[in-house]
Amino acid sequence: MSHFAAIGRVPGDPILGLLDAYRIDSNPAKLDLGVGVYKDASGLTPIPRAVKLAEQRLLETEATKTYIGGHGAPEFGERLLALTFDAGNALLADQLAGATQTPGGTGALRLAGEFVARNLPGRAIWLSNPTWPIHESIFATCGLRVEHYPYVGADNRLDVDAMLDALQRVPAGDVVLLHACCHNPTGFDLSQQDWQRVLEVVKARELLPLIDFAYQGFGDGLDEDAWAVRLFAAELPELLVTSSCSKNFGLYRERTGALIVRAENAEKLIDIRSQLAFLARNLWSTPPSHGAAVVAQILGDAELKTLWAEEVDAMRQRVASLRSGLVAALRPHGLDERLAHVAQQRGMFSYTGLTAEQVARLRNEFSIYLVSSGRASVAGMSEERLDYLAAAIARVCQA
Numbered sequence: 001m002s003h004f005a006a007i008g009r010v011p012g013d014p015i016l017g018l019l020d021a022y023r024i025d026s027n028p029a030k031l032d033l034g035v036g037v038y039k040d041a042s043g044l045t046p047i048p049r050a051v052k053l054a055e056q057r058l059l060e061t062e063a064t065k066t067y068i069g070g071h072g073a074p075e076f077g078e079r080l081l082a083l084t085f086d087a088g089n090a091l092l093a094d095q096l097a098g099a100t101q102t103p104g105g106t107g108a109l110r111l112a113g114e115f116v117a118r119n120l121p122g123r124a125i126w127l128s129n130p131t132w133p134i135h136e137s138i139f140a141t142c143g144l145r146v147e148h149y150p151y152v153g154a155d156n157r158l159d160v161d162a163m164l165d166a167l168q169r170v171p172a173g174d175v176v177l178l179h180a181c182c183h184n185p186t187g188f189d190l191s192q193q194d195w196q197r198v199l200e201v202v203k204a205r206e207l208l209p210l211i212d213f214a215y216q217g218f219g220d221g222l223d224e225d226a227w228a229v230r231l232f233a234a235e236l237p238e239l240l241v242t243s244s245c246s247k248n249f250g251l252y253r254e255r256t257g258a259l260i261v262r263a264e265n266a267e268k269l270i271d272i273r274s275q276l277a278f279l280a281r282n283l284w285s286t287p288p289s290h291g292a293a294v295v296a297q298i299l300g301d302a303e304l305k306t307l308w309a310e311e312v313d314a315m316r317q318r319v320a321s322l323r324s325g326l327v328a329a330l331r332p333h334g335l336d337e338r339l340a341h342v343a344q345q346r347g348m349f350s351y352t353g354l355t356a357e358q359v360a361r362l363r364n365e366f367s368i369y370l371v372s373s374g375r376a377s378v379a380g381m382s383e384e385r386l387d388y389l390a391a392a393i394a395r396v397c398q399a
Helices: 015-022 049-061 072-084 103-117 133-141 160-167 192-205 226-233 265-284 290-299 302-333 356-366 383-398
Strands: 096-103 126-127 146-150 175-179 208-213 239-244 255-263 350-353 376-377
Touching: 049 290, 049 302, 072 096, 072 226, 072 255, 072 290, 096 103, 096 265, 103 133, 103 208, 103 239, 103 255, 103 265, 126 133, 126 239, 146 160, 160 192, 192 226, 208 226, 208 383, 226 239, 255 265, 255 290, 290 302, 302 383, 356 383
Parallel strands: 126 146, 126 175, 175 208, 208 239
Antiparallel strands: 096 255, 239 255, 350 376
């Protein structure tokens, strides 16, 4: 008898599949706009200087490799909370918020899904349409019913009215996932006025917000990008936030993130954290230490924190420059108005509006790799290659 004979093959991840195709492409003009990682002008994903300095200190001072506990390193959690909510926030002084360290932001999403499934049975989770594809599979794997609210319309524009109309019909008590900034995959973000309107619907429908905060610092700034999270935490007694250190600290492979909980009182926070520790124990036992130690070093040292903040600013400004640069490069081809939204979006991604057929032509004829939905990783662009990219887009759009 063969135990494994009936096991079939699961299709590979489409984005990682693009990376494989890109790697074997011999065209020297090729561009990878598929994988969501920051790249510098040379096409490399750099390690921030602040991270290298923090790692040097750890190399000299770290005295043990023992486990760091179910909630992770306390100093990591405390400093990440201060970065998320601001150090002077009364929530922290009153012990109304806590952070459980996870293997990346993805691990935080999985822990949130398991928490909802186990402790809030029967609740559905509502995702924007579109959203990061992994959102769909993570929550479905947790056994949650996944529903959707509209976010971007057929005209490739943010449709806040349709979003609010849908949220007003969400059953009371359900979970709604919101992107704090740099919406993945579209790059379209809510304005502060929009967030106020969403908050009023969340209050009226008694929904539980789960805010995915993966790109702090990549939208408008470290504090500016936290505006909606801080607003919801101030106005609501209960809130879940998933935080990732992959992009803003460049710690992609170190898998450093956290699930943050805002509770109504300190006693209830202890109850919730006991549940999270139990779930984490059965998912990954204890989280990895190195990335969290690096983050704690940086956020706990004024000089390193200043250097890091400057590096995040530089990354954000470079991505914004690439956005405006592409629109300018499209002007001679008469496409600058059609794709003007690229410069208005925020973060690493752009929902370009290109069709699957046009994306396929970009790949086959120009070795330019995008996701079939038309989502482009702006950070994969190069200043020197914007004219080439614009000409290729013009060719597939005007044929």
